[in-house]
Amino acid sequence: MSVPDQPDHEKQPQIRASDQEREDLVERLSEHATMGRLTLAELEERIDRAYAATTRDELATLTSDLPDITTSRSAVVEPRRRKATKWIVAVMGGSSKRGRWRVAQRVNTVAVMGGHDIDLRDAELDSDDVTIVSVNVMGGTDIYVPDTVDVEVGGFSLMGGTDERGSRRSPRPGAPRIRIKAYNMMGGTEVWKLPEEALGLQLKEAKKIAKRSE
Numbered sequence: 786m787s788v789p790d791q792p793d794h795e796k797q798p799q800i801r802a803s804d805q806e807r808e809d810l811v812e813r814l815s816e817h818a819t820m821g822r823l824t825l826a827e828l829e830e831r832i833d834r835a836y837a838a839t840t841r842d843e844l845a846t847l848t849s850d851l852p853d854i855t856t857s858r859s860a861v862v863e864p865r866r867r868k869a870t871k872w873i874v875a876v877m878g879g880s881s882k883r884g885r886w887r888v889a890q891r892v893n894t895v896a897v898m899g900g901h902d903i904d905l906r907d908a909e910l911d912s913d914d915v916t917i918v919s920v921n922v923m924g925g926t927d928i929y930v931p932d933t934v935d936v937e938v939g940g941f942s943l944m945g946g947t948d949e950r951g952s953r954r955s956p957r958p959g960a961p962r963i964r965i966k967a968y969n970m971m972g973g974t975e976v977w978k979l980p981e982e983a984l985g986l987q988l989k990e991a992k993k994i995a996k997r998s999e
Contacts, residue, residue: 799840810835810844815913817851821866824885824907826984829933869911875899891916896924904929906984913961921972928965929988932978933957937964945969951978951995
């Protein structure tokens with residue numbers, strides 16, 4: 786014999802989340818990301834949902850597939866992570882870093898009569914403060930990041946240049962910081978800030994959407 790559903794007035798009400806609970810969850814998500822459990826795009830997507838959440842149940846769903854931070858530090862043996870990338874070099878050729886790859890705290894890229902596509906959307910960050918040094922000699926490097934990430938661009942160019950393209954949205958407070966130091970000689974660096982609707986697309990399509998958001 787089935788048990789009838791409880792009347793609506795007897796159902797347990799959902800408890801509303803506080804601002805501090807949202808901030809605590811964001812901090813835990815960021816720590817999971819630096820452990821390699823979340824990519825940069827996954828982190829930003831979950832954080833957007835965390836700030837939009839109104840109840841504790843909604844917040845809980847964002848970590849339901851992740852281990853407890855305290856437990857993972859003390860009792861769980863973590864699987865070996867992929868090796869962090871520190872150097873990306875192309876001489877008279879090109880390279881592409883896409884998909885899920887691990888970004889060291891400092892990455893050096895060199896393109897000599899060649900070029901790079903460096904896509905950080907699905908990358909794992911070793912730190913929430915990453916530096917990419919981009920050196921281009923008669924070559925070029927394109928770097929792609931979600932527009933919610935804090936990007937700082939600097940460097941020096943001789944007969945070349947560095948451009949920031951795409952979305953003009955302000956970064957999310959507390960977002961990971963990507964420092965890009967571009968040094969170009971007869972070459973260039975383009976930094977593409979991709980809006981949310983471009984995050985799951987191939988780079989060609991993502992760039993089209995980013996251009997429309999300029």
